Amino acid sequence: MNDLNGFTAEQIQRIQKNRERVIDSIGKNMDLYGITLSIGHLYGYMYFNNGPVTLDELSQSMGMSKTSMSTGVRTLMDLKMIDKVWGKGTRKDLYEVEPDWYQNFSDYFSIKWRKAIEGNMNVLNKALREIEEMKTENEANEPFLGVLREDEIKIIQALDYYKWLIRLIETLETGRIFDFIPKESDGAKGE
Known part of the structure; x- marks a missing residue:
């Protein structure tokens, strides 16, 4: 957090304490979504940093090992919350x-939900194929076919839900979600 040059020690301390509160809040919020508290803190720290940083700088500033930093950075990159950028005159990744x-x-919910949905839909489709096989093998057993039809209806309802969820994900990915739920005004511009 290299933007505090020229301020008094008291001013720097107050700003840092305030930022630490916000960083802790970011970490706790991200923890609710399944991201570890330390990775949430890493994002919070980077959020307040003015400009790109190296793993070494992150490790030193946060008091964590370079291995932990690397894991955290990789997680945040996978979630599209940070980017690797080019820096003139440096060979280290920024x-x-x-x-x-x-x-x-x-991005977070699109990535997480899409991955879960694909797995769940594969299982449900496999279950439907197995039901079809059992129906063919047991054409004369009406009570058994009745149970299979009930299961088939429940699975189709679950697939309909996942198809709806895919459409929700697409509204997130395309930004159309903001047509339904607009973003708040830009507080930085005082709107």
Whole structure:
């Protein structure tokens, strides 16, 4: 957090304490979504940093091992919350936070939900294929076919839900979600 040059020690201390509160809040919020508290703190730290940082700088500033930093950075990159950027005159990788919280939310849930949905839909489709096989093998057993039809209806209802969820994900990915739920005004511009 290299933007505090020229301020008194008291001013720096107050700013840092205030930022630490916010960083802790970011970490706790991200923890609710399944991201570890330390990775949430890492994002929060990077959010307040003015410009890209190296793993060494992050490790030193946060008092964590370079291995932990690398894991955290990789997780945040996978979630599209930070980017690797180019820096003139440096050979080390530089990382910069994606400051758009709306985009971070959209990316995070799109990535997580899509992965879960694909797995769940594969299981449900396999179950439907097995039901079809059992129906063919047991055409004369009406009570058994009745149970299979009930299961088939329940599975189709679950698939309909996942298809709806895919459409929700697409509204997040395309930004159409903001047509339904507009973003708040830009507080930085005083709107």
